[in-house]
Amino acid sequence: MLARAVTHALVGLEPRRVDVEAHVRDGLPGFAIVGLADRACQEARERVRSGISAAELSFPDGRITVNLAPAELRKEGSGFDLPIALALLAASQQLPRSALERTAAVGELALDGRLRRVGGVLAVAEGARRLGVERLLCPGDCAREAALAGVDAIPIHHLAEAVAFLRGELELEPEPPLVSNGNGAAAAADLAEVRGQERARRALELAAAGAHNVLLGGPPGTGKTMLARRLPGILPPLDSEAALEVTRIHSVAGIVDEEQPLVSRAPFRAPHHSASTAAIVGGGPRLRPGEASLAHRGVLLLDELAEFHRPVLEALRQPLEDGFVSVSRAAGRIVFPARFQLVATMNLCPCGGRGDPAARCSCSAQRLARYRDKLSRALLDRFDLVLAMPRVRGEELAAAPSESSAAVGSRVSAARERLATRPPSRDSEADALLRRAADSLHLSGRGYARVGRVARTIAALAGSDSVHPEHVAEALSYRSPDELANV
Numbered sequence: 001m002l003a004r005a006v007t008h009a010l011v012g013l014e015p016r017r018v019d020v021e022a023h024v025r026d027g028l029p030g031f032a033i034v035g036l037a038d039r040a041c042q043e044a045r046e047r048v049r050s051g052i053s054a055a056e057l058s059f060p061d062g063r064i065t066v067n068l069a070p071a072e073l074r075k076e077g078s079g080f081d082l083p084i085a086l087a088l089l090a091a092s093q094q095l096p097r098s099a100l101e102r103t104a105a106v107g108e109l110a111l112d113g114r115l116r117r118v119g120g121v122l123a124v125a126e127g128a129r130r131l132g133v134e135r136l137l138c139p140g141d142c143a144r145e146a147a148l149a150g151v152d153a154i155p156i157h158h159l160a161e162a163v164a165f166l167r168g169e170l171e172l173e174p175e176p177p178l179v180s181n182g183n184g185a186a187a188a189a190d191l192a193e194v195r196g197q198e199r200a201r202r203a204l205e206l207a208a209a210g211a212h213n214v215l216l217g218g219p220p221g222t223g224k225t226m227l228a229r230r231l232p233g234i235l236p237p238l239d240s241e242a243a244l245e246v247t248r249i250h251s252v253a254g255i256v257d258e259e260q261p262l263v264s265r266a267p268f269r270a271p272h273h274s275a276s277t278a279a280i281v282g283g284g285p286r287l288r289p290g291e292a293s294l295a296h297r298g299v300l301l302l303d304e305l306a307e308f309h310r311p312v313l314e315a316l317r318q319p320l321e322d323g324f325v326s327v328s329r330a331a332g333r334i335v336f337p338a339r340f341q342l343v344a345t346m347n348l349c350p351c352g353g354r355g356d357p358a359a360r361c362s363c364s365a366q367r368l369a370r371y372r373d374k375l376s377r378a379l380l381d382r383f384d385l386v387l388a389m390p391r392v393r394g395e396e397l398a399a400a401p402s403e404s405s406a407a408v409g410s411r412v413s414a415a416r417e418r419l420a421t422r423p424p425s426r427d428s429e430a431d432a433l434l435r436r437a438a439d440s441l442h443l444s445g446r447g448y449a450r451v452g453r454v455a456r457t458i459a460a461l462a463g464s465d466s467v468h469p470e471h472v473a474e475a476l477s478y479r480s481p482d483e484l485a486n487v
Helices: 044-054 081-091 121-131 140-147 159-167 198-210 224-228 240-253 277-281 310-315 317-322 365-373 405-421 428-440 445-461 469-477
Strands: 002-011 014-025 030-034 063-069 103-105 135-139 152-156 214-217 299-302 324-329 332-337 341-346 385-388
Touching: 002 081, 002 121, 014 081, 014 121, 030 044, 044 081, 044 159, 063 081, 081 103, 081 159, 103 121, 121 135, 121 140, 121 240, 135 140, 140 152, 152 159, 198 214, 198 224, 198 385, 198 405, 198 445, 214 224, 224 341, 240 332, 277 310, 310 317, 317 324, 405 445, 428 445, 428 469, 445 469
Parallel strands: 002 103, 030 063, 103 135, 135 152, 214 341, 214 385, 299 341
Antiparallel strands: 002 014, 014 063, 324 332
């Protein structure tokens, strides 16, 4: 007897339909899974056998063959357990085969028949919706996530529940669509906690308003990391389309919150400087999104920029320009979205004494040269705002709290709306100043364009309809401070 269930495999972020075909025939007992299944998928044989027994159902006798079609598509992970079990039960006439015709399924089986959550359920649900499938059977922990795709997500906690539901013996209501945004609370880190550093605070506001990349340099203890971690708190919430896009990436990575799956705040990622290239830009044996993609529509913080391996930093050049990461392998090419804001911090020398009037740099010329060689000119050219942060004075540390993130965030939202609807244009004097600066400061074509973008953001924050020379002058002041000229 032959039966078929429907599920999806993930290729990057894209769901591909997989037909789970189960055939039970007379012969010596055996259980084979074919169709380019990885080890986790092959091990479904034992989980399915134990899960069916735990649900007080009969495991089919005879020769069992499960085919995951199409055969040339690699199947990875444990999410095929539930559709394999349902197809087997239908093939052994313990389920009506017609019930599986309008149903997709995904989930991992425990040995006692319970269903465990798996990654990528949102993408699988979107694939089911595109196929016109009426409903998706999924683990109860993943039902809210699946409901975001607009399908009837049926929460299943045990294999016996799924069987009873498909037999018509049990009524299960689909998970209602999520109304409120998840992760919608304001960021805990507030700009009011930062004392002094008014110029750096201004740069952070510009970065938030215009989605600019920022490099903060300076001696240790000047507040570089503290300030960088407060950028997400002044960014506006994501719109519904962007929130669903970000949630899809996080779902594939398996880091979606069970209770509030929708990611409506700009994501913030801060990997350690020992991270590999695959960890940052994506890839690896299973081709999963990296930190750059997990920061899509949000902020990627590289603390101690010069401590990262140079190949890791150079790999970021493409996504910084194109907004996506292209991972190519012999079997094909996968594209992960990666349109993020890069915020980096670094000391001005390995010992940290450079740029601090109260300390003396002990680095040799060779050590400084090695430190500088970690950062290519091409990478530094991709930062819109570059500034050195001085040590904060005692009277600034003892001052009252400064402006809060909420107040700054309201200005940022207004500036973003202005840039989206009626962006300011440069007047003739501003154009002339920018042309002269391009020659005198030896700006590259990219640098010229980025100064123009920053000047437009400054004008939008000021509520101006035109970009004036003073806006261009401020944008130029963030391009190459003397303290970072040789870094």
